[in-house]
Amino acid sequence: MDDSAIQVEHASKKFKLRHGGSRTLKAMVLDYVRHRDSAVNREFWALKDVCFEVKKGETLGIIGANGAGKSTLLALISGTMEPTVGSIRTSGSMSSLLELGAGFHPELTGRENVFLYGAIMGLSRKQMKERLEAIVEFSELSKWIDEPVKHYSSGMYIRLGFAVAVEVDPEILLIDEVLAVGDASFQRKCLDRMKDFKTRKKTMLIISHDLPTIMAVSDRILFLEQGCVHGIGTPSGMVEEYHEFVRRKQALGAKRVWGTQEAVIEGVELSNGAGVRTDMFKSGETLMAKICYKTTRPIERPVFGFAISDLNGKVVYGNNTQIEKVIVPRIENAGEMILRIEKMSAAQGSYMLSFSIHSEDHLTNYCRLENTLEIKVTSDAQFEGCYMPCVWRQEAGRP
């Protein structure tokens, strides 16, 4: 028996980005005459070679930054869009509404829109009539159901949308960011209904930025990053990776190069104790950094410094030649400065390195490279922060 509800195989989706809005016949004729295509500005792959499978009865959460391709993926699965490359197979009826309340016509009443919704999902009038009462009850709109939906508040709109989507009771439910709307009590109702879906062995795909909720509901989580599958796995594992990803992005955002340019750090080469170039280190091993600099004029008694920060931007360790009482008498033209950290004992994780050349009195910064290099540190021990050799000893018990 085939127990997969959704199979996505090497799906990619390309969009053509057009500048200047929509295309006109005039533009097309002119392009034809000039043998060019002005309308298509550039191409953009919203999804790249995405593969995964969802089993029947499974709940898959989809997370990722804005623009990672989450909604495009859902559109491909629902069938409103077709993949440019690859294939998608689904089995079982699917709630085909990607956005709650999309398709509601403002001039029609709530009741009329419910029937329109049902018909789009392929239900007959009779089937919808049977469900109407439950929909009205769930959405708490009994007083409003015969009013045109243009008079509804946005919360009422979403409530009606969600009520219809779940009452239609499809085999596969696709939900794009519903949990962000509605008040707390309605959110709880939605969650209850989703849990009910789960117990009845229905398949669900949920997109949300609300990480705690998606962790609680999902069996597995798919983490999309710039159109590619970053990973798929346990909710806690994936959310942890996502947090790490967000932190790294912020850290990279803190990357900055500045200074008077009288001395410039042209490059930093990282290597391990054996002299092999790498950016992966084991905690407690040696880290060597070769700082290549160039000057525009001779500089007397400069100070070389460095700092190691975690992805939250917090400095874990920082030091310089002045503190270590190493005097660099003078630098001119080009040269190299070697830094050797004998025991780089940071905890496991990713770190950003900063380097600087500044004056003895700290008033002139010749060159500062802030958070420009990333290193990964692995460790067997589970300590936090920086390792400091320590000894534990139990005293004899007191009487």
Add this chain to the structure above:
Amino acid sequence: MNDNLSRMWKALADIDKHRDLLAIMVGRNLKIRYKRSVLGFFWSLLNPLFFILIYAVFLKILKCYKAGDQLFLPMLVTGVITWQFLAMCLNDSLYSILGNANLVTKAVFPRIILPLSMAIGNLVNFLFSILIILCYVIVLKIGHFAPVSFVFLGLLPLAVATHFALCLGLGLILCCLNVFFRDTEHILSVGLLAWFFLTPVIYYLSDIPAEYQRLAFLNPMTGIITTYRSAFLGVGIMAPRLVFLSFAIAWGICIAGIAFFQRVQKRFVDEF
């Protein structure tokens, strides 16, 4: 060819499966059109009535209205009202996809339902207009105002069906073009105006120079309006073969429209 045929069958099967949706969409279109205006449905009658009035006055001033021609006004009424169906239907169809962009991008259902429901909504409207024409012609007959006879009334369903097929076919093509080229609207308004004067709507077919009369039947609307006039006024059809040619072209456009629509509909979402 085989490919197109299977597409056609799929379109028909899709429509059959979504009958309820089609019915609701037709109702929705009619309801939205008349919900906001006080006079409601009567606008769709008043509109052609004003046109008829204007044409009648001007044709009289221009002396195209031959004295003693009792059939002139009924000729004008059938012409303008039946033309109105085509014009309104095409204008409505133009935005049947773009105007429902939120549905097209967010929901899965046979796209053909959208323009089809527009065409059917207009057809319902038109059927009421036909009743009005019939009442008018009956009054003429009872009052002996014009030599009207009903011997050819049996042609009416055939004319309506062909007329509808033409409207649907063109509407399907137009709504697609409008998705890809947003200036289709301007082309349509100019095209409709030219077509209006190329079709014997406000004149008799016999007003066309004799050597061009046969050619005029390449325009499907010529055959359709000729048949309407025959049905309502009881004038015999001069050239049944040419009318048949007109009808065949109309049905050909309908089939081509469905095939074209089914072919390009998958690309709609990428265009929004």
